[in-house]
């Protein structure tokens with residue numbers, strides 16, 4: 001009976017490893033989807049905002065992102081699971097999470113020189 005658990009643990013370990021390995025691909029795929037599906041038209045090339053609010057860096061939680069896509073609050077078009085499966089939303093979310101924070105003004109010499 002104990003031996004039945006060993007293959008299960010192995011399967012879990014392999015599956016977890018596979019997910020970890022998928023992460024960088026998700027970011028690249030998410031970036032491609034973000035542009036190809038037009039998020040950038042309203043939310044900016046890197047999610048910095050435009051006609052729509054800023055999405056990155058520091059996106060809202062995944063649950064909020066998927067809720068907005070499936071049931072947009074006001075002006076945003078709807079993205080149903082038919083046109084954008086959950087796996088694509090997860091990839092876009094991985095991309096938004098990967099957008100680095102900008103430097104603080106105090107770390108930029110030209111801006112530092114201008115500060116009083």
Ligand code: HEC
Nearest residue numbers: 037038039042051052053065068072073074075076077092
């Ligand atoms: C036509 C313009 C437009 C497009 C295209 C668009 N959005 Fe939006 N988005 C908006 C607007 C406007 C809002 C503000 C809420 C509303 O009006 O529904 C919003 C809100 C959001 C929010 C909630 C942000 C917050 O802080 O509450 C998320 C997340 C989001 N959009 C993600 C996306 C993603 C991902 C895509 C691409 C699949 C996308 N949007 C495409 C216009 C757009």
